[in-house]
Amino acid sequence: MDSVSGAAVSGQDHDREAVTGNIRQVNRERILQAATTVFADAGFGGATMLGIANAAGLPKANLHYYFGTKQALYAAVLDNILTVWLDAADAIVPERDPAVALADYIRAKIEHSRRFPQASKVFASEMMRGAPLLKDFLAHRLRDRVDAKVAVIEGWARQGRIVVPNPRHLLFQIWAMTQTYADFAVQIAAVLGVETLGPAEFAAAGDTAVTLILRGCGLTPPGVPVPAPGSRQRVETATQN
Amino acid sequence: MDSVSGAAVSGQDHDREAVTGNIRQVNRERILQAATTVFADAGFGGATMLGIANAAGLPKANLHYYFGTKQALYAAVLDNILTVWLDAADAIVPERDPAVALADYIRAKIEHSRRFPQASKVFASEMMRGAPLLKDFLAHRLRDRVDAKVAVIEGWARQGRIVVPNPRHLLFQIWAMTQTYADFAVQIAAVLGVETLGPAEFAAAGDTAVTLILRGCGLTPPGVPVPAPGSRQRVETATQN
DNA sequence: GTCTATAACAAGATAGAC
DNA sequence: GTCTATCTTGTTATAGAC
The missing domain is CATH 1.10.357.10 (Tetracycline Repressor, domain 2)
Structure with missing residues (x-):
């Protein structure tokens, strides 16, 4: 088991039941994508299942159907x-x-x-x-x-x-x-x-x-020789940013 | 007004009412301290007023008495x-x-x-x-x-x-x-x-x-001369960490 | 498999006794 | 000034109709 906290992440066994399996995978992916964004902006505690559901364009109950709990969804995202x-x-x-x-x-x-x-x-x-x-x-x-x-x-x-x-x-x-x-x-x-x-x-x-x-690390960046400190020298790049 | 989002942060007018003012300041400080820790670990959304109150050793209502809302307390911490x-x-x-x-x-x-x-x-x-x-x-x-x-x-x-x-x-x-x-x-x-x-x-x-x-930046760290790359050289520091 | 409706609980905030 | 008890809302999670 290589996944975080034992959450199933698989996506392996989708040969039989190709259609259903596809819907599963597409929905799981949508949810994971939306969850990543929401968790990124709000953190684990600040994120809500409703917020993730809205971002994914799915009813909230679906998230629980696919991932069980908020923590399991979060673990899947981390994984x-x-x-x-x-x-x-x-x-x-x-x-x-x-x-x-x-x-x-x-x-x-x-x-x-x-x-x-x-x-x-x-x-x-x-x-x-x-x-x-x-x-x-x-x-x-x-x-x-x-x-x-x-x-x-x-x-x-x-x-x-x-x-x-x-x-x-x-x-x-x-x-x-x-x-x-x-x-x-x-x-x-x-x-x-x-x-x-x-x-x-x-x-x-x-x-x-x-x-x-x-x-x-004492290495010379390609095309950027290190001049001896003390020699006259301008700021190197052209961009201001 | 130099503070974040208009939250009062002052701590200025504590000359008259020295005792009361002192209690105020001590309690405010305790709350701010506890809030910093809790916000740091849980983020704004994940932190709870109850959690902060417990960390500060004060009843939850006191936080609202001193800072009004969770957001105002958060703003004071940021400030x-x-x-x-x-x-x-x-x-x-x-x-x-x-x-x-x-x-x-x-x-x-x-x-x-x-x-x-x-x-x-x-x-x-x-x-x-x-x-x-x-x-x-x-x-x-x-x-x-x-x-x-x-x-x-x-x-x-x-x-x-x-x-x-x-x-x-x-x-x-x-x-x-x-x-x-x-x-x-x-x-x-x-x-x-x-x-x-x-x-x-x-x-x-x-x-x-x-x-x-x-x-x-082409400068020589004190006591750490830059050897010409190619010269034999070991990893510099003694510590493993 | 999907989603509406709701149960169960936790959270922010406040009223009012001390 | 302080804090208990409570109101209200929002949240996780699930039951059960479709």
Whole structure:
């Protein structure tokens, strides 16, 4: 059982009863989608089944028919999210060039924040609650994965290909730098004076994060040589945002 | 009127009626303290007046007597938090050395996450809701302050004392890197395999953030020279966390 | 499988005794 | 100023007609 708190998430056995199974899956998907948005904006406690039902365009009772309880629905939403959460780190493997690997990882995480901001918010919200439903995921599945990636980074360091004060905190801080563009989008948009964050803002965010982290690890960002401090130098990018 | 959504926050007129005024202030403070914790853990929607009352050790009706509505209490909590939020950036002034200024700023933000994690969580929670009560603060007070600090950083850049891709995003990412140790403390503790984040973890966090950002801005962290990539080099710090 | 109607309970808010 | 008792509303969850 790989799912959060034992909630059934399957979607496996839909061969016989194709029509019914399809309706099931379509409705489940609609509900999960709506629930993700509502939980993202209101948190677990602030979300209501009625609100989710309205967002999904279905009567409230259907949610209970498909998911039983509010908590089970929430667990299903979390489960949906976790898979994606881990996958971006695939970029970090020993045989790749550290600069390329880290840049790819950061850009993938930023892209994830751009495409699925709700997922990021639900995850963040669960962390701030104390992660009652994810304690296990964090302490085992995520922890093991981090250990593996830390081993890769330490390997690079031993070979003198990277210099990093603390690989684990490097990862924590990359997560933070990238997820902030989903979780704190309102704040960033307001400070930048734009209505919502668009491609330009995400590009600037990615460039900045990649540059900071690569230089921070003693690597040279592609096309951005590090000048000796003291040499005359303007702010680098053309965009104001 | 500088407060959020017009909620009275004062605490000014407590000279006559010293005793009564003192009780008022003490009780208000107890309630605000308890409310901060509960809002931090449950968000606005998930928090209940009864929960806050229990945490404060007072009957529920007293909260309404002092603050009127749940929203007004929430607004008062936010107001409390904002002042502190802005102050750390005092470190960033033109006449200081960029490396020292940024290092101080980062360490102050990390220290804030360590000492007031609840405040950080309430703020984060409000951002994820879409910041209905802080839209104005973000678009004006915070934005102006960011513009001022960006001007300082651009000044440094013009003098060739720092090299930064995008000063605004630099600030966003410093916020993220530092606040993550409050908002995502559960996650980080779980991955590190510790019960809660202690002084050792916060020290490692600060060292990593300062090193990454200073190097990222073409500056040399104190006592941590940047070796040429390619030279043999081990992971720098002694601690595993 | 779907959805209306309703039961059971928790929440915000207040009246009024102390 | 304080707090018990209560009003009212909104919420989760389910029973039972379709």
